[in-house]
Amino acid sequence: MKNPQHWLMLCLTLGMLIFFGCVNLLRSNSDLSISLPIDCQLGKDCFIFHYVDTNPSSEAIDFNCGRQTYNDHTGTDFGITNLKEMEKGVKVIAVASGTVKHIQDGVIDKLIVDQTDKDEVSDRACGNGILIDHGKGWKTEYCHLKQGSILVSPDTKVKKGTPLGLVGSSGMASFPHVHLTIFYQNKIIDPFTGKKANAGCKVAKKALWTSKIDYQSTGLINAGFAPKPPKPIEIWQGEFLEKQLSANSPALVFWVHLYGILQGDIESFTLINPKGKAVIQQKQTVKKSYRNWVTYVGQKNNLDNPIMSGIWQGKYQLKRNSNIIFEVNQKVEIMSTIKNNN
Known part of the structure; x- marks a missing residue:
């Protein structure tokens, strides 16, 4: 080796780059802090009906190693009791500040009860939805909003808590709710663990919620x-x-x-x-x-x-x-x- 000092400096430099790259990745993966996507009181007038499926196999398991999810479920479903409450109007709100990138509206509110209903909305499973970019690789998606209720448009800047529309039952929805999906660098993240959706339930958990949300299996x-x-x-x-x-x-x-x-x-x-x-x-x-x-x-x-x-x-x-x-x-x-x- 002709110049050991040169190689030593090169190795140190590469090591520092890798170290700070990992630090930045970890920091980025904790930058998003989110609130509830629905204006209600959990356990009183709304509830979490489904969690993210954390199991990469065909067996559906939620983040707490429970069964309140289904295979390949990508988000968290915040439900309300019935369609009459939906008609009164329950707000869907931005979980964090960002910029609206995409919306979809015009899908009717209809509860899915059989395969025919599923087939009718197979290409509009999200129903009336909103996609928000929060920067640094983070995005959130809100699905099944009430037809005609969306209050924002593409390029609209929103703050945490900004009303986006109303809870509905559009798309692939068998009950009135808003489905929230979290993305980091285009990968689905479970907000209760901070990890990728298929990471399993037996992982170290660092929730993205600003306040503690108790797990309710029943x-x-x-x-x-x-x-x-x-x-x-x-x-x-x-x-x-x-x-x-x-x-x-x-x-x-x-x-x-x-x-x-x-x-x-x-x-x-x-x-x-x-x-x-x-x-x-x-x-x-x-x-x-x-x-x-x-x-x-x-x-x-x-x-x-x-x-x-x-x-x-x-x-x-x-x-x-x-x-x-x-x-x-x-x-x-x-x-x-x-x-x-x-």
């Missing part, structure tokens, strides 16, 4: 009473939320809508009539895990067993491994005649 969406067994699509549409029902109803059904139920969970129902008597006491073990679950008990209305007028009460409890996950207590008034509020 939660209550809504509960109420209906005059018949409700279908999930009817619950998402906002049906059966009345506080009064007619004594002439064909049945009295107490229903509960929740997410993230697991095989082996134990459900307990109690239906209490106006005299304080428990006419139904039922306990059952869940036989299969479901991300979306509508469960109910009820009493048919007939001459031998009529639904008496007065205040009825429904109680529900969900237990997992002997621990109570949550409890529900609902009341409904059965009227001999229903008053016309008009």
Whole structure:
């Protein structure tokens, strides 16, 4: 080696370049700090229905090694209880400052219920959406906004918290929500770990959220009473939320809508009539895990067993491994005649 000092300096220089390159990469990977993409209170009037799928195989696993996701799900779904709440207007907001790069609007709001519905929007899966560039390699995408609600246009500069539009059910949406996807250098990032989406769940986590968001694998969406067994699509549409029902109803059904139920969970129902008597006491073990679950008990209305007028009460409890996950207590008034509020 003719000039060892020259080679030594070259090696040191290369080493420094590599070192600072790694430092800059790490710094860039922590530059984005984000807020919620929806104007609501988690656990009260909105909830996280799906997380990013962190498993590169066909098995869907969320960042907490749970099952509240599906295969190749790329973002975080912030849902609201039903379409009636959607019609009232729930704001979608920018999670960080940036520049709008692209929007798509004009896709109708329609809940997906079968393969035909999926085929109709296969080329517009995001529905009405917005893409924002935050600089330094970071971008965010917001999907399924309400048709005609988008408030920004390409090249618009937005700040964190700027209203972008309203929560909708456009595109490949089976419930009203906003789907948030985070990109860093065109790679999908899980905001709960700060890592690439396919990094797995057993990784060191550095969340991008400005405030701590607790992981919820299971939660209550809504509960109420209906005059018949409700279908999930009817619950998402906002049906059966009345506080009064007619004594002439064909049945009295107490229903509960929740997410993230697991095989082996134990459900307990109690239906209490106006005299304080428990006419139904039922306990059952869940036989299969479901991300979306509508469960109910009820009493048919007939001459031998009529639904008496007065205040009825429904109680529900969900237990997992002997621990109570949550409890529900609902009341409904059965009227001999229903008053016309008009």
